[in-house]
Amino acid sequence: MTDFSRRRVLTGSAGLIGAGFLGGCDAPALSRLATPYDWSNGLTFAVQRWLLRRQPLVREFGPEAISAVFPTINTTDPDAPAYRTSKAVGFTDWKLPVTGLVDKPGAFSLSDLKAMPARTQITLHSCEQGWSAIAGWTGVPLAHLLAHVGLKPEARFIVMRSVDGWWDSYDLFDALHPQTILAYGMNGGDLPIAHGAPLRLRVERQLGYKSLKYLTQIEAVEHVDGFGKGRGSMVAELGFPWYAGI
Numbered sequence: 001m002t003d004f005s006r007r008r009v010l011t012g013s014a015g016l017i018g019a020g021f022l023g024g025c026d027a028p029a030l031s032r033l034a035t036p037y038d039w040s041n042g043l044t045f046a047v048q049r050w051l052l053r054r055q056p057l058v059r060e061f062g063p064e065a066i067s068a069v070f071p072t073i074n075t076t077d078p079d080a081p082a083y084r085t086s087k088a089v090g091f092t093d094w095k096l097p098v099t100g101l102v103d104k105p106g107a108f109s110l111s112d113l114k115a116m117p118a119r120t121q122i123t124l125h126s127c128e129q130g131w132s133a134i135a136g137w138t139g140v141p142l143a144h145l146l147a148h149v150g151l152k153p154e155a156r157f158i159v160m161r162s163v164d165g166w167w168d169s170y171d172l173f174d175a176l177h178p179q180t181i182l183a184y185g186m187n188g189g190d191l192p193i194a195h196g197a198p199l200r201l202r203v204e205r206q207l208g209y210k211s212l213k214y215l216t217q218i219e220a221v222e223h224v225d226g227f228g229k230g231r232g233s234m235v236a237e238l239g240f241p242w243y244a245g246i
Contacts, residue, residue: 045243049173052245057179058204061122066187067133070125072194075164078214083163091198096182100159100219103150110184110198116140116148119181126246127208137202138185143176146220155220159227160201163214168233169224169242170203170210179204182215207244209235 078084086094095107122136146158151172158175161167174180183202184191191197196213203210224232232242 041241048245065134070133070135076194078163080163098149098218101152101155102220113140123204125208136187137183139181139183142180154222157221159219161217162212163216166234210244
């Protein structure tokens with residue numbers, strides 16, 4: 001882990017181990033927990049953070065383990081006019097804005113991202129619907145892009161938006177993990193449309209619904225209360241946990 005990543009992870013996770021794990025915990029909904037189910041999620045989040053405090057990598061596989069079939073669910077070909085226009089020209093006009101609490105906000109083309117240091121990892125994708133599959137992903141580590149734009153000290157969460165209207169947020173502990181990447185490739189080729197082209201997130205230590213497809217924006221923020229219903233993600237508003245660690 002780079003000095004930048006280590007410093008930001010420690011800042012974003014400060015206080016977790018003290019006060020019975022929960023002191024300083026950054027789960028967006030933690031301060032508004034009202035039911036036993038919510039409390040159990042908060043405790044799971046805190047204990048996971050403590051167990052993973054040294055930022056271990058998830059298991060990576062060899063090419064021979066890649067699944068013959070990797071299911072596609074939910075949106076598989078967005079019908080947003082801007083997306084269809086960009087798809088028609090091979091996403092050559094596509095750009096990813098990175099805004100919020102950063103020193104150098106910018107918009108990055110696919111070529112810009114491919115010019116950055118890349119990481120390839122073959123990992124297990126676990127879906128909340130009960131299936132799993134192994135695939136290879138290639139992309140730029142999110143930590144590298146955030147270092148490039150320069151996170152401000154008060155940044156605590158990274159909010160991501162998708163062309164199909166979905167959005168989610170991630171604390172720095174997960175955002176800066178070495179295996180959290182912005183993937184533009186899959187199994188040695190370009191990322192297929194059905195799997196999120198031109199760019200998707202891979203958060204390998206959480207369930208599949210946290211790995212957003214069809215990314216359109218990244219924003220660094222201090223709080224997520226102003227997004228949606230303040231639960232930290234669209235899926236959390238639908239009853240799923242904001243933190244889906246595995």
